[in-house]
Amino acid sequence: MDKAKISGERALEFVKQFEHIREAGTAGERSAAEKIRGYLENQVLGSIVCAGADGRAKEDQASGIVIRQEPFSFIEQEIQEARLIVTEPYEKEYTVTGCGGCGSTPPEGVEAPFLYVENSDEISLSYARGRIVLINGIVRRELYRELVRAGAAGFVMLSGTPLDEGEDLRPARRKVRGLEETPIQGVTVHYKDAAELVEQGASRARLVLRQRQVTRTSQNLVVRIQGTDRAQEILTVSAHYDSVPEGPGAYDNMAGAAIVMELCRYFTLHRPRRTMEFLWFGAEEKGLLGSLDYVCRHREELAAHRFNMNVDLAGQTVGGTVIGLAGEPEVCRILQAYAREAGMGVSFKNQIWGSDSNSFAWKGIPAMTLNRDGFGMHTRHDTVDLLSAWSLERSCRLLAMIAERLAQAEVFPFDRKVPKKFLEELEQYFEK
Numbered sequence: 001m002d003k004a005k006i007s008g009e010r011a012l013e014f015v016k017q018f019e020h021i022r023e024a025g026t027a028g029e030r031s032a033a034e035k036i037r038g039y040l041e042n043q044v045l046g047s048i049v050c051a052g053a054d055g056r057a058k059e060d061q062a063s064g065i066v067i068r069q070e071p072f073s074f075i076e077q078e079i080q081e082a083r084l085i086v087t088e089p090y091e092k093e094y095t096v097t098g099c100g101g102c103g104s105t106p107p108e109g110v111e112a113p114f115l116y117v118e119n120s121d122e123i124s125l126s127y128a129r130g131r132i133v134l135i136n137g138i139v140r141r142e143l144y145r146e147l148v149r150a151g152a153a154g155f156v157m158l159s160g161t162p163l164d165e166g167e168d169l170r171p172a173r174r175k176v177r178g179l180e181e182t183p184i185q186g187v188t189v190h191y192k193d194a195a196e197l198v199e200q201g202a203s204r205a206r207l208v209l210r211q212r213q214v215t216r217t218s219q220n221l222v223v224r225i226q227g228t229d230r231a232q233e234i235l236t237v238s239a240h241y242d243s244v245p246e247g248p249g250a251y252d253n254m255a256g257a258a259i260v261m262e263l264c265r266y267f268t269l270h271r272p273r274r275t276m277e278f279l280w281f282g283a284e285e286k287g288l289l290g291s292l293d294y295v296c297r298h299r300e301e302l303a304a305h306r307f308n309m310n311v312d313l314a315g316q317t318v319g320g321t322v323i324g325l326a327g328e329p330e331v332c333r334i335l336q337a338y339a340r341e342a343g344m345g346v347s348f349k350n351q352i353w354g355s356d357s358n359s360f361a362w363k364g365i366p367a368m369t370l371n372r373d374g375f376g377m378h379t380r381h382d383t384v385d386l387l388s389a390w391s392l393e394r395s396c397r398l399l400a401m402i403a404e405r406l407a408q409a410e411v412f413p414f415d416r417k418v419p420k421k422f423l424e425e426l427e428q429y430f431e432k
């Protein structure tokens with residue numbers, strides 16, 4: 001295989017090495033970081049650079065290529081006990097998962113009347129006071145606060161579909177982020193159990209939730225290629241390599257990690273005029289924690305950053321190509337011209353995007369996420385079986401064209417500017 005050429009086959013082989021769950025802060029994520037690092041050292045950088053085994057950056061002065069491993073810690077809620085027991089008019093305990101981030105009930109739990117409030121509209125919620133409420137949907141911070149205002153005693157949300165069988169009947173693991181106060185607690189039940197609760201007329205229940213804070217460690221991997229004659233300007237190409245605990249995340253997002261690897265290889269052999277950093281972020285699924293650590297750790301240098309090219313969701317055979325761009329509309333037109341040159345169809349969405357590109361945009365750096373529409377994200381069905389070399393190669397080529405044009409341009413083609421409305425949305429998005 002020609003080392004200097006982009007290869008979808010090679011990207012697919014790369015993804016196949018990671019058919020395991022890589023939840024941030026667990027051994028699965030750590031071993032994935034080690035594998036990525038090993039692949040970089042043995043298959044990509046080879047003799048160009050040999051990184052120190054102690055985890056510190058080691059630079060080969062002659063090559064101008066550095067590999068770094070950047071560990072960071074984060075706090076997580078570990079669920080110790082979660083139960084939902086209907087006590088009237090029948091007695092039954094349901095399988096539930098605890099909702100993280102919303103504190104603990106007393107050890108014996110909370111017992112209260114039970115009520116289905118559908119979409120938690122204003123009228124339904126006016127009956128919520130003192131009740132454990134079942135909600136048709138997902139409780140996020142805003143809804144949590146509404147439930148507290150309505151005086152609910154607890155909440156039950158649902159996940160899944162009426163078609164699920166077997167393993168898929170397990171309720172999803174969810175959490176509410178960014179709560180300062182946690183006066184009420186909640187759990188998730190499967191759709192089929194939610195239907196039973198309503199049909200059987202559950203009218204009283206006991207809810208138990210106990211959780212505690214634990215500190216975990218994740219890590220980012222970075223390869224920096226020093227630019228030749230525009231080295232003072234920095235471009236980043238990034239993807240997260242962690243997964244959710246529900247599945248092995250081939251599409252979300254080992255495929256993205258493989259695309260970044262292909263581009264990294266390409267630029268070691270076609271040296272860029274601008275400095276480039278290739279980033280494999282940990283803990284994206286925990287709330288973009290890897291990229292947030294990166295923009296914080298390197299804040300002194302962010303003024304030199306011109307653009308972030310992130311990939312999240314990639315490689316499935318059937319799907320559409322989308323670029324979400326947090327930047328001036330003009331940047332969409334520029335990228336569209338590159339896509340046309342590459343002969344790749346892509347639709348643009350000029351908006352912020354729920355992935356690591358947001359951390360850059362929040363700091364005023366224009367940022368994009370290359371995304372492929374697809375199936376099964378955050379489920380056990382997100383496996384390499386739905387991926388293909390053909391799809392990976394197309395995304396690699398598209399991103400390589402964009403990166404190449406931007407890395408080699410005589411004058412960088414757009415300003416380091418993020419529209420005010422996006423910055424405002426990002427303030428909200430990252431509200432702690």
Ligand SMILES: [Zn+2]
Nearest residue numbers: 252253312313
């Ligand atoms: Zn993702």
